[in-house]
Each structure stands twice: as structure tokens, then as C-alpha cells.
Amino acid sequence: MRRFSRIVSTTSIIAVAITGLGLASATVSAAGTSKSDIEKGQEIAFSRKKGNCLACHKIKGGKLPGNIAPPLVAMQQRFPDKAKLRAQIFDSTVASPNSIMPPFGRHKIISGKEIDLVTEFIYQL
Amino acid sequence: MKVSKIKKTLLALTAAGVLGGAASNAVATTPEDDLQNFREYFYKKFPGVPLNEYGNGVYGIDQASRQTWEAIEEFPPYEIDLEKGEELFNTPFANGKTYASCFKNGGIGIRQNFPFYSKEHKQVKTLEQVINECRTRNGEKALGWKKGDIAAISAYMAYTSRGKAIHIKTPTTADEISWYERGRKHFYAKRGQLNMSCANCHQDNAGNYIRADILSPALGHVSHFPVYRAKWGSMGTMHRRYGGCNKQVRALPFPAQSDEYKALEYFHSYMSNGIEVNGPGSRK
Incomplete structure (x- = not known):
């Protein structure tokens, strides 16, 4: 089990390194966010092994979403401050201790860089 | 305006969730x-x-x-295991005794009483545990806990108890x-x-x-x-x-x-x- 998590974290470090390299060459839009960030964020969000956000949230572009948690719509109105959205993904139990949402950052389920990318994706929904 | 309404609802839900968690x-x-x-x-x-x-x-x-x-x-899909469980349940151990000797009412119609706290052994005992204790007490090897024969025997014992209300x-x-x-x-x-x-x-x-x-x-x-x-x-x-x-x-x-x-x-x-x-x- 422990060895498995080490493999997982090594893999994610490599993934982040690759992601990082990709970012350098991505085109940046007027809003300051490259399209590829959002696409990468979506990939992480939809991956069952990473964010698996569709297990609980309805998200545009995702199939067979769960209904445990609110649909991810109008995110900029709900979270005008992007940092607050990121904090919610990082550890939702800070705001509500019994939240079923996994603390993605606190429990290192995905890396900090991956949380950044997921935040970019969710923020524009 | 709408936003603050959503926010308020979310806050209310969150609070309810927290209180619910705390209460339970x-x-x-x-x-x-x-x-x-x-x-x-x-x-x-x-x-x-x-x-x-x-x-x-x-x-x-x-x-x-x-x-x-x-x-x-x-x-x-459990029918084959059920039949196997009945057969195992009724097959005597090498010493001639059967599972029936280890349970009240010969092990028939008793699933609803498990698990129970055993005053004698100062612990909770599950049905599977008593099945294996029965085996070892009669000189047989204990079965694996999660699947196979033990699940088949347990299935048969549950089947004979269908309709009886769980009574812990x-x-x-x-x-x-x-x-x-x-x-x-x-x-x-x-x-x-x-x-x-x-x-x-x-x-x-x-x-x-x-x-x-x-x-x-x-x-x-x-x-x-x-x-x-x-x-x-x-x-x-x-x-x-x-x-x-x-x-x-x-x-x-x-x-x-x-x-x-x-x-x-x-x-x-x-x-x-x-x-x-x-x-x-x-x-x-």
C-alpha cells in the first residue's frame, strides 16, 4: 500500500514535470490564461484516478455525473476570488468539517500544480 | 443578488451538514x-x-x-453456493460431529442473533467466527474468512433464517x-x-x-x-x-x-x- 502511494507520487511528480515543460510553450490568451491550462485541468478533473470530480459534480462536457455535490456552474459568481476556489479544492473540510469532498491538497491526492490547473478549469465553468 | 442567495443557501446547507455530523x-x-x-x-x-x-x-x-x-x-447467482453451503453444513467432521452441534437450534434459523456479545469470552462474536471455532474445536482446520466455503455455509445459515427479524x-x-x-x-x-x-x-x-x-x-x-x-x-x-x-x-x-x-x-x-x-x- 505504502509502496503503491510512493509509485503514485513519483508518477505525479513526473507528470507535473512534463506538464511544466508543456506550459512554457503554451500560448497565453488576453486573460492571461493559456487554453492548454484549462484543457489540462479538465483532464485531471475528469480522470478517475486524479480529481474524479464527476463522481459527485455535474460538469459541462462530462458524462454520467453524480449528484452528491452541486453542479459546477457559474463558478466565477460563486467564487469571485479564485484563491478561495483553490482553497476549497485544496481542503474543503476547512470550510465544512464533515464535507465528503476529499481534501485534494492536504492529503496530497493530486499535486499543488495539478490543483492550480484544476482551479483554472473549474473557474471558467 | 442571485449570487448572495446561492451563497446563503450553501452556507445554510453547510451549517446543517456540520450540525448533523456533530449531532450523530x-x-x-x-x-x-x-x-x-x-x-x-x-x-x-x-x-x-x-x-x-x-x-x-x-x-x-x-x-x-x-x-x-x-x-x-x-x-x-448465489444458488450454487447455497447448495454447497447446505451440503457442507450437513457433512460430519472427521470426529462424526456436525456444525449443528455448535449452535442453538442446530444452527437453523438463528442468523438474526449474530453478531452477539459473549459474556463467557468477553468479546463480540460473529457467525463466521463461531463457524470456524466449531471447526477447530472439532479438530478441523479453520476456513479463510472472506469467501469460499465459509461464505457458502454462512449463506445457507442465513437462508434458513429468512424472514426472522434481526435481533441484536x-x-x-x-x-x-x-x-x-x-x-x-x-x-x-x-x-x-x-x-x-x-x-x-x-x-x-x-x-x-x-x-x-x-x-x-x-x-x-x-x-x-x-x-x-x-x-x-x-x-x-x-x-x-x-x-x-x-x-x-x-x-x-x-x-x-x-x-x-x-x-x-x-x-x-x-x-x-x-x-x-x-x-x-x-x-x-
Whole structure:
């Protein structure tokens, strides 16, 4: 089990390194966010092994979403401050201790860089 | 304006969730209070669903999945194991004795009384545990805990008890309470990398979809074990399922028949008192 998590974290470090390299060459839009960030964020969000956000949230572009948690719509109105959205993904139990949402950052389920990318994706929904 | 309304609703929901969590974790309740609150929680969530229907899990609360399940139950996938279990149950050990010698009423129609607290051995005993104790006491090797012969024997014993209401005696002594509390804590404690408690899914979100699957209510869970799961392609005991649940939230599972799982089964079963045994069951 422990060895498995080490493999997982090594893999994610490599993934982040690759992601990082990709970012350098991505085109940046007027809003300051490259399209590829959002696409990468979506990939992480939809991956069952990473964010698996569709297990609980309805998200545009995702199939067979769960209904445990609110649909991810109008995110900029709900979270005008992007940092607050990121904090919610990082550890939702800070705001509500019994939240079923996994603390993605606190429990290192995905890396900090991956949380950044997921935040970019969710923020524009 | 709309935004602040959404926010207020969210805040209210969050507060309710937190209070709900705190209330169910409060210490100053007796097992009888817990049982009452547990049932009422589900009665409120699924109005009109009678207590006994909870023994059917998701199929007791969702009509669409019930139809598929009823079709499967016409040729139950557990039938072969059931026959095997009956044969094993009736086959004498090398010393000539049978399983019947280890149980009240010859082991027939008694599933509803398990698990129970044994005053003599100062511990909770599960049906599978007593099956294996019966074997070793009669000079036979213990069986593996999670599947195979033990699940088949347990399935047969459940089958002979169908229709009998689960009857776990209310924990009253200090030791009984301490086993019960350990189980209750396991049920409500968040665990694993995904930080989820049993209650997060099977109480707070029972009836909701997790991706394309409906989460079953914890009330009535134990009535249909052991169970044939399509996912396993075989029969499994309650503790096999507990291990799977713990793994799904990325926690290290406890061993089958560990005190931790025995305590959980004790709490879990007490919460289902009054629901008829309908095991073995078939599930996705």
C-alpha cells in the first residue's frame, strides 16, 4: 500500500514535470490564461484516478455525473476570488468539517500544480 | 443578488451538514437513542419506505434498479453456493460431529442473533467466527474468512433464517458499550486518503448518485449478507465488503474478523434491528 502511494507520487511528480515543460510553450490568451491550462485541468478533473470530480459534480462536457455535490456552474459568481476556489479544492473540510469532498491538497491526492490547473478549469465553468 | 442567495443557501446547507455530523457524533446518547435517530433519519430521507424494505438496499429505494435486480433474483447467482453451503453444513467432521452441534437450534434459523456479545469470552462474536471455532474445536482446520466455503455455509445459515427479524440485544454492560462505541466510531470517523466516513456515503448521501451508481442506505445493509456481488463474481462475507469499502477510500483495510470489523458489524447490525434477514443477497 505504502509502496503503491510512493509509485503514485513519483508518477505525479513526473507528470507535473512534463506538464511544466508543456506550459512554457503554451500560448497565453488576453486573460492571461493559456487554453492548454484549462484543457489540462479538465483532464485531471475528469480522470478517475486524479480529481474524479464527476463522481459527485455535474460538469459541462462530462458524462454520467453524480449528484452528491452541486453542479459546477457559474463558478466565477460563486467564487469571485479564485484563491478561495483553490482553497476549497485544496481542503474543503476547512470550510465544512464533515464535507465528503476529499481534501485534494492536504492529503496530497493530486499535486499543488495539478490543483492550480484544476482551479483554472473549474473557474471558467 | 442571485449570487448572495446561492451563497446563503450553501452556507445554510453547510451549517446543517456540520450540525448533523456533530449531532450523530455526540457521545451522550444511548444505543437505543442511536437506533431511534438512525431509523428516523432514513424515514425522513425516504418518506413512505417501510423499515423492512431497507433490507433490499438500493432496490428498496429506487424502482428502476429494482426491476433489474428482481429479474436477476429469478435465477439467483448465489444458488450454487447455497447448495454447497447446505451440503457442507450437513457433512460430519472427521470426529462424526456436525456444525449443528455448535449452535442453538442446530444452527437453523438463528442468523438474526449474530453478531452477539459473549459474556463467557468477553468479546463480540460473529457467525463466521463461531463457524470456524466449531471447526477447530472439532479438530478441523479453520476456513479463510472472506469467501469460499465459509461464505457458502454462512449463506445457507442465513437462508434458513429468512424472514426472522434481526435481533441484536441492546448493549448495556460497560464492555458491550465499549465494543458498540468502537463500531460506531468506525462508522462515523473519516478515514483514508479520500477522507470519507462510512456515514458520508451510506447515511448523508444515501440515495444519491456517485457517478452512475446509487449509494445504499446503511440501514438494512447487514440483512442480506453474505452476498453474491457481480463485481466479485463470487460470494463474500460482510468483512470482505468492509475491506473493499476501506480500500475504496484509500485506507488500509483491517483484517477480516479483526476486533475493529467485529465492532463495526455489531454496531451496523444493531442499527438494523427489526429488519428481516433476507440473505444471501445479490448485488452489483
